[in-house]
Amino acid sequence: MMNNKTSLFFVALLMGVSVIVQAKEFIITENDRQFQIDQKEVTSLNIRAGDTVTFVNEDKFLHTVFSTSEAKKFKLARSSNGESHSVTFDKKGTVEVECKIHNSMYVEINVK
Numbered sequence: 001m002m003n004n005k006t007s008l009f010f011v012a013l014l015m016g017v018s019v020i021v022q023a024k025e026f027i028i029t030e031n032d033r034q035f036q037i038d039q040k041e042v043t044s045l046n047i048r049a050g051d052t053v054t055f056v057n058e059d060k061f062l063h064t065v066f067s068t069s070e071a072k073k074f075k076l077a078r079s080s081n082g083e084s085h086s087v088t089f090d091k092k093g094t095v096e097v098e099c100k101i102h103n104s105m106y107v108e109i110n111v112k
């Protein structure tokens with residue numbers, strides 16, 4: 001039989017695992033010099049702290065995705081068609097995501 005300490009450990013472990021399972025991955029594609037979800041332009045997206053967004057270049061153009069927002073500063077490597085990069089958003093706040101090459105590309109990620 002497990003003693004109390006051991007069973008507490010397993011309860012804590014299970015709680016930790018369930019938190020990890022709840023974190024979601026969102027896919028944003030780059031297409032026609034737009035950020036898109038399901039082939040439609042997306043300009044704002046609500047996610048939760050801990051979620052990951054994967055940016056997939058499906059375009060014939062190069063893209064360099066970045067943000068200078070306080071909640072998540074990042075700059076992804078320049079990507080060509082078929083390449084993807086992921087960002088995990090750990091802090092709550094508004095993250096304005098842009099492309100260094102195409103200044104019309106913009107999506108606001110609201111981390112709740």
Ligand SMILES: [Cu+2]
Nearest residue numbers: 063099101102
């Ligand atoms: Cu671009």
